Amino acid sequence: MAAMSYLSVIERYHEFEPLVHELLESILTGIGDPQLFHEGQMDLKAVADVAGSYPFVELIYLLDSDGRQVSQNIALVNRKIKLIPQGRNADRSQRPYFLNLEDEAGGYVTRPYLSHATGGLCISASRAIYRQDAQLGILVVDVNLTRLIEFMMGDSARRRVTPLFKGVYATIVLGLFVLVALLLTTALTDIYQLLTTAREHQDPLQPFGIIIFITLALAIFDLGKTILEEEVLMHKDIFRHSSTRRTITRFVATILIAISIEALLTMFKASLGEKQYVEPAIWMMLAVVGLLVGLGAYVYLGAKAEWLLIKTAAYKSSRGSPGSQV
Template sequence: MSKMSHINVIEKYDEHRDAIHHLLSSILSCFADAKMFEQNQQELSEQLKSLCDYYPFISLLYLLDAKGKQISMNVPGSYFKHSPQTGRGFDRSKRPYYLLAANSDSVVITEPYLSSVRRELCLSATIKMNNDDGTTKGYIVLDIDLAATISFLTGDSKRIHFDPYFKAVYSLIVVGLFSVALLLLYLAGKECWEVLQTLLSSEEGKLLPFGVVIYLTLALAIFDLGKTTLEEEVLLYKDILRHSSTRRTITRFIAAIIIAVSIEALLMIFKSALKESGEYIIQAVWIILAAGFLLLCMAVYVYLGSKAEALLLKRKNHKDS
């Protein structure tokens, strides 16, 4: 399963916006101290490290003077050590977080934006610190990794660490499925060559092509299963907390099975027609009925699942309003 795309992150942010803002406001309110403006870079790093032990989604800390000029280097969080320690002397007076904080005495939080340092969606939480005489001493800014914050709030942080292992296992399974599909394609090619060497006018020759079709059908079903597994579990992001993601995966797997079963029924009907004995016609009818029943069950599942999700969304919107 891949990481969240920017669209996924924005959607999740919209769902949990109030909780995220409340959390960040409480963190910065407790963490901010006017003494930080007298601390050196090492002291700031140690102080931020202690905060990151509890809140690992914090990516950067830096200080601004009263005019919005950065007076400290970027202090990276414990899990973002690759971030460059630059920034001192940069003019941040035009940035949204400075403009918002300049007109407020409480914590202000920006809307999501693309970080110029990490190239990931982030939020900036800023608080203005005043001198004893009421003048502005400066601003403390915390940059927050938005995707990591959402994972922290939804209890998904630990599972993310296992994602590479899950992907590796799924990738091995997909390689195995594709290998079997290639083997079946080879057997289909070999069978096709034998058909070309057989007298097609004989009764035996009429049935030989069905061996090729059977190999190709199995290869199609197995390849489609491997492709679905690769897309759903390795390449695409899947929100396991949202029922629509599970419904999408189940629907794709069931659809692949229905296609394979339907083709098998069609082959049995053709065999019966060629033999003119009706030997397989009853079995073919039962397989067609089974495929139709699977299709009906899938339709009911998709319909009920979408209705349930719509009701949950309606209830959530009603609570928010």
């Protein structure tokens, strides 16, 4: 449950690009009032609602018709307005949100880029402000793209409690690793006893017990590693079926490996004369086959279902896009 990677953010942006542009244009329309340019000072009342309603907005500032910034930067931090004097009189005439605005009737939204201020992915939206037929200037809004995607997907609240989830998962993984250490300690102790005990006093089945301890340690370690990677270190997109399918596949694969090794060891015991282990070994082998078949069916059907969802979404998008209607 780490933060969204840049690849995930850009992928989601392209998926929701028309909606993102529509949302930003509505924000510009809502606050794009000529009073913003009253005596060259930003009207803070006009952007107060933006700070409370849109947590993804990072910066708001004004440009004149030549692309020079005529206001100080208004940063929206934790839904509160913070004035930053830097930026006034800066020449932004070469920025895309100024150069390309002439080609847009309503406003212009840039492609995603890395912000110099925050280092994260950002997009900027601009709109020319008019009074009657005279252009007063240009309103520019900088947006944190990651937070915007989370806001549109209704994922902001979950992200706020993500550190708590990470802490719980990390504690569980720590407990599993402690158990692995205990199993390995037991196995090493048994190996030492096996090497120091006279051959005539050794139990022929003792090596199999050691292998069982090591196998359990391997399975538990692999399970803890999977939880650590999936829930703490990596970003997990709960809105995609492939993410959940990946976690379940890795979990079941860990169980399959452990059961397969145990079934093989049980079969070896039976071959050494312990006939009572024949039936349990056969049932464990059948359980492995059943899990393997079930996992294969789950992965295939899950991938097919996701492919159908993607095709359906693409079809709906093409039907609703301009120019697709005959």
